[in-house]
Amino acid sequence: MVKSFITLIICLIALSVFAQTITPDPDSLAYQNQRKKINTMLAQRVAKFGDYTISLGQHTGIFGLQTKKDIRRSNEILMDITRTDNAILEQTKVLLSLKDNQLKYRSYQQQTVQSQAKETQDVSIGYMTTINKLRVQNEKLTAQLRESEDRNSSIKKWAAAIVVVIIGLILFVNRKRTRN
Numbered sequence: 143m144v145k146s147f148i149t150l151i152i153c154l155i156a157l158s159v160f161a162q163t164i165t166p167d168p169d170s171l172a173y174q175n176q177r178k179k180i181n182t183m184l185a186q187r188v189a190k191f192g193d194y195t196i197s198l199g200q201h202t203g204i205f206g207l208q209t210k211k212d213i214r215r216s217n218e219i220l221m222d223i224t225r226t227d228n229a230i231l232e233q234t235k236v237l238l239s240l241k242d243n244q245l246k247y248r249s250y251q252q253q254t255v256q257s258q259a260k261e262t263q264d265v266s267i268g269y270m271t272t273i274n275k276l277r278v279q280n281e282k283l284t285a286q287l288r289e290s291e292d293r294n295s296s297i298k299k300w301a302a303a304i305v306v307v308i309i310g311l312i313l314f315v316n317r318k319r320t321r322n
Contacts, residue, residue, distance in 0.1 A: 170244055176237045180230060187226045194219040 197216040203209040 170240070173237070173240045173244065176233065176240055180233045180237060183226060183230045183233060187223060187230065190219060190223045190226060194223060 194216060197212065197219055200212050200215075201208050202212055
């Protein structure tokens with residue numbers, strides 16, 4: 143029975159060391175407080191086990207034998223150790239759930255950052271697509287404007303040439319009439 147308790151103590155101490163090595167961010171106050179609570183309970187358990195070992199060594203009966211009172215006292219200490227062990231296991235479950243919640247929260251934060259990055263990238267791509275469409279449309283309109291200006295220029299040249307020809311004909315006809 144003593145060997146099983148020693149094994150249990152070693153397991154709990156290993157759990158305590160394990161809990162210290164996998165600590166999350168230092169900003170997790172609830173996690174740190176829970177660890178301190180479990181470590182305090184482990185220290186209490188070790189002290190109670192020391193009391194149990196001392197009570198096993200007490201022999202207050204006749205001829206150095208243990209009395210019923212000694213045995214009951216040892217059993218009460220043992221029951222108290224068992225209650226402490228149960229409380230430690232419950233608090234360890236709470237600690238592990240805190241760790242799990244922190245991991246879930248980190249995962250949620252990472253997903254949020256990734257989705258925001260994707261949204262930003264999609265918006266940027268949308269803007270670039272719109273800018274490219276507007277640039278192409280601007281180039282088409284600029285080309286159409288040049289064509290219009292070229293047509294207007296050639297029409298003006300033709301109109302000027304026709305006006306010059308008409309004025310020339312009018313002058314020619316007027317000279318012929320004045321000569322005759």
